[in-house]
Amino acid sequence: MAATPEHGFLVIADLTGYTAYLSRGELEHAPTIAGDLLETVVGRLEPPFRLAKLEGDAAFLYVEDERADGALLVDALTAAYHAFRRRLRSIEVATSCSCQACGLAPRLDLKLFVHHGSWVRGRIAGRDELAGPSVILVHRLLKGTTADAAHDDAGAARGFALLTADAVAQLGRARLGDGVTEAHEVIEHFGEVELLQVDLEGRWQAERDERRIDLVGVPSPIDLEVSLPAPTAEVWAALTSPSRRAAWEGAIVVLDDPDGPRGVGSRASCVTGRLAMLEEVVDWQPFDHLAYRLAVPGIGPVEATYDLTETTEGTSLALRMRLPPDAIVDPAAIERLRDERQGAFGRLPGVLGRDLARPGMEGSR
Numbered sequence: 001m002a003a004t005p006e007h008g009f010l011v012i013a014d015l016t017g018y019t020a021y022l023s024r025g026e027l028e029h030a031p032t033i034a035g036d037l038l039e040t041v042v043g044r045l046e047p048p049f050r051l052a053k054l055e056g057d058a059a060f061l062y063v064e065d066e067r068a069d070g071a072l073l074v075d076a077l078t079a080a081y082h083a084f085r086r087r088l089r090s091i092e093v094a095t096s097c098s099c100q101a102c103g104l105a106p107r108l109d110l111k112l113f114v115h116h117g118s119w120v121r122g123r124i125a126g127r128d129e130l131a132g133p134s135v136i137l138v139h140r141l142l143k144g145t146t147a148d149a150a151h152d153d154a155g156a157a158r159g160f161a162l163l164t165a166d167a168v169a170q171l172g173r174a175r176l177g178d179g180v181t182e183a184h185e186v187i188e189h190f191g192e193v194e195l196l197q198v199d200l201e202g203r204w205q206a207e208r209d210e211r212r213i214d215l216v217g218v219p220s221p222i223d224l225e226v227s228l229p230a231p232t233a234e235v236w237a238a239l240t241s242p243s244r245r246a247a248w249e250g251a252i253v254v255l256d257d258p259d260g261p262r263g264v265g266s267r268a269s270c271v272t273g274r275l276a277m278l279e280e281v282v283d284w285q286p287f288d289h290l291a292y293r294l295a296v297p298g299i300g301p302v303e304a305t306y307d308l309t310e311t312t313e314g315t316s317l318a319l320r321m322r323l324p325p326d327a328i329v330d331p332a333a334i335e336r337l338r339d340e341r342q343g344a345f346g347r348l349p350g351v352l353g354r355d356l357a358r359p360g361m362e363g364s365r
Contacts, residue, residue, distance in 0.1 A: 003120035003121055003122060004120070005118045005119065005120055005132070006064055006118060006119055006120070006121070007064065007065050007116075007117070007118045008062055008063050008064040008065045008067070008068055008116070009049070009062065009063050009068055009073060009114060009115070009116050009167060009170070010060075010061075010062050010114070010115050010116070010117065010119070010130075010134060010135060010138045011045065011049055011060075011061045011062065011063075011077075011112060011113065011114050011138075012055075012058055012059070012060050012061075012112070012113045012138055012139065012141075012142060013038070013041045013042070013045065013058060013059045013061070013080065013110060013111075013112050014057065014058040014110070014111045014112075014113065014142055014147075015034055015037060015038060015057040015058065015108055015109070015110060016108065016109040016110065016111050016147075016159075034057060034108065036087070037084060037087055037088065037108065037110075038054070038057070038058075038059055040083050040084060040087045041059065041080045041083065041084050041110060042054075042059045042061070043083070044076065044079045044080040044083040044084075044233075044287070045059070045061055045076055045077075045080045046061060046233075047231055047233045047234060048063050048067060048068065048069065048072050048073060048076055048233060048237075049061035049062060049063045049073075049076065050062055050063060052128075052129075052130055053127070053129075058142070060130075060139075062119070062130060065170075068170075069237065069241060070170065070171045070172055070175055071175055071240070071241065071262050072233070072236070072237050072240075072241065073171060074171060074175050074176060074177075075236065075240070075262070075286035075287070076233060076286070076287075077112055077114070077161050077198075077200070078200065078203060078286055079233075079286035079287050079288075080110070080112065081110055081112070081159055081161075081200040081201075081203075081204060082203075082204055082207075082285070082286075084110045084159075085110075085159075085204050088108065109158060109159050109201075110159045110200075111142075111147060111159060111160060111161075111162065112160070112161040112162070112200070113138055113141040113142060113147075113161075113162050114138070114161060114162070114163040114164070114167045115134055115137055115138040115141070115163075115164045115166060115167050116134075116164070116166040116167040116169070116170045116171075117132070117133070117134025117135075117137070117138075117166060118132060118134055119131060119132040119134055119135050120132055133190075137164070137187065137190055137193070138164075140187050140188075140190070141162055141164075141185070141187075141193075141195075144185045144187065145185050146162055146183050146185060146195065146197065147162070158201055159200045159201045159204070160197050160198055160199055160200050160201065161197070161198040161200055162183070162195055162196075162197050162198075163176075163195065163196045163197075163198065164193060164194070164195055165193075165194040165195065165196070168196050173196075174257075175262075176196065176198055177263065179198060179199035179202045179203060180196050180197065180198050180199070181196070181197045181199075182194075182195070182196060182197075183195040183196070183197050207264075207284075207285065211283050211285075211289060211291070212282045212283055212291065213282050213283055213291040213293075213303050213305055213322075214291075214305065215303070215305045215320035215321075215322055216307065216320070218320070218322060220320045220321055220322055221321060221322075221323060221334050221338070222319065222320065222321040222334075222337065222338050222341055223318075223319075223320050223321075224318070224319045224320075224341060224342060224345050225316060225317065225318045225319075226316075226317050226345045226348060226349065227311065227313060227314065227315075227316055227317075227349075228314050228315045228316070228317055228348060228349055228352055229313060229314045229349060229352060229353055230314045230315055230352040230353075231310075231314065231315065232287040232288075232308045232309075232310050232315045233287050234315075234352060235287070235308055235314075235315045235317055235352065236286055236287040236290075236308065238348065238351065238352060239290055239306055239317075240262060240290065242254075242255060242258075242268070245270075247347075247351045248344055248347040248348040248351040249270075249344045250344070251270050251271065252270070252271045253268050253269070253270045253279075254268060254269045254270075255267070255268045262281070262284070263281060263284040264281055264282065264283065264284050265280070265281060266280070266281040266284075267279065267280050267281075278294065278295040279292050279293075279294055280292065280293045280294075282303075283305070287308055288307070288308055289305065289306070289307055289308070290305065290306040290308075291303065291304065291305045291306075292304045292305075296337065298329075298330065298333040298336075299323070299329050299333050299334065299337065300323070300324070300329065301323075301324055302321055302322070302323060303321065303322045304319065304320070304321045304322075305318075305319070305320050305321075306318070306319055307320075317345075317348075319341060319345070321337075321341075
C-alpha cells in the first residue's frame with residue numbers, strides 16, 4: 001500500500017562546532033555536555049514540534065500543518081535558542097572542572113534550519129522514518145554555503161535560524177520580526193533556493209534576562225498560582241494566542257496588527273466578561289515569562305506578569321498584578337478583577353486537558 005503524504009514543517013537543530021569540540025575535548029565529558037545541550041534544545045522545541053530522531057550532533061523534528069500555529073512556531077525557535085544559550089552559560093559559570101571539554105563548551109553554537117513541505121513515513125530497520133525531497137532539502141541546508149559561512153574559528157556565537165521561502169510563506173514574513181536578511185543557495189537537484197536568515201544571537205543579546213517588569217516577591221493585590229497538566233509550550237500558547245485565550249478567559253482579543261510578530265510592543269484590546277482592557281506586551285520570553293501593561297476600566301493602569309515553571313506534572317503558572325503606588329482604587333473593583341482572574345485560572349486546567357486529549361496534541365516528552 002502506498003504511503004499517504006503528510007504536509008508540515010521540518011526542523012533541524014544542529015550544534016555547530018561539535019566535531020572540533022569532540023576532537024579537542026575529553027571523551028568522558030564532551031559527549032555528555034553536548035547531549036545535555038541538545039536535550040535542552042529539543043525540550044524547548046517539542047511541543048509544538050515532534051522529535052523524529054536524533055542525528056549525532058543534531059535533532060530532526062517536524063510538525064504537521066493541522067498542529068502548526070505560525071506564531072507559536074516562531075516563539076519555539078526563539079525559545080530553543082535562548083534555552084541553549086542559558087544552559088551554555090550555566091555550564092560555563094557553574095563548572096569547576098578544568099578539562100578541555102568544559103572549557104571549550106562555550107564555543108558550541110546552535111543553528112536551526114526550517115522548511116515547509118511534504119513527506120511520507122516508512123519503516124526502516126524497525127524504526128519510523130520520514131522520507132521525501134523536502135526531508136533531503138532541509139538536511140542539505142546543514143552543509144550549505146550559509147551554514148558554512150557561519151563558522152567562527154574565534155569561538156564567537158553567531159546562532160541563527162535559516163528558513164526556506166516555502167516555510168516563510170506558511171509562517172508569514174511579518175511574524176519573523178526584525179533582524180532578518182535574505183539569502184540564497186544553489187543546491188544540487190533543487191536549483192536555487194531562496195532563504196531568510198533570522199539573527200537569533202542578536203535577539204538573545206537584546207533580550208537576555210531583561211525583565212522590564214518582575215513582580216516576584218513584590219506585594220500584589222492579585223497573586224495567583226495554578227498547576228497545569230500541560231507542557232510549558234502549550235501553556236504559553238494558551239496565554240498568547242487570541243483564539244486559545246477565549247476558551248479559558250472568555251476573552252475577545254483583537255490585536256492591533258494580527259499579521260505582525262507577537263512580542264514586546266504588541267498591543268491589543270481585550271474584553272473579558274464585563275472588563276474591557278487595553279493591553280501592551282512589555283516582556284516576551286517564550287516559554288518562561290510574559291508581562292503586560294493594562295488599562296483596566298474602574299481601576300486604571302495595571303502591570304501583570306505570568307511566570308511559567310516546568311514541573312514533573314506539567315507547568316506551574318503564576319499571575320501577579322501590581323497597581324501604581326499612589327493609586328486610589330475602589331476595593332470592590334479589585335475584588336471583581338480578582339474574581340474574574342480566579343475564575344479564568346479555574347477553567348484553564350480543564351481547557352488544556354481537553355486540548356491535549358485531542359489527537360495530535362499530546363506532548364511528546
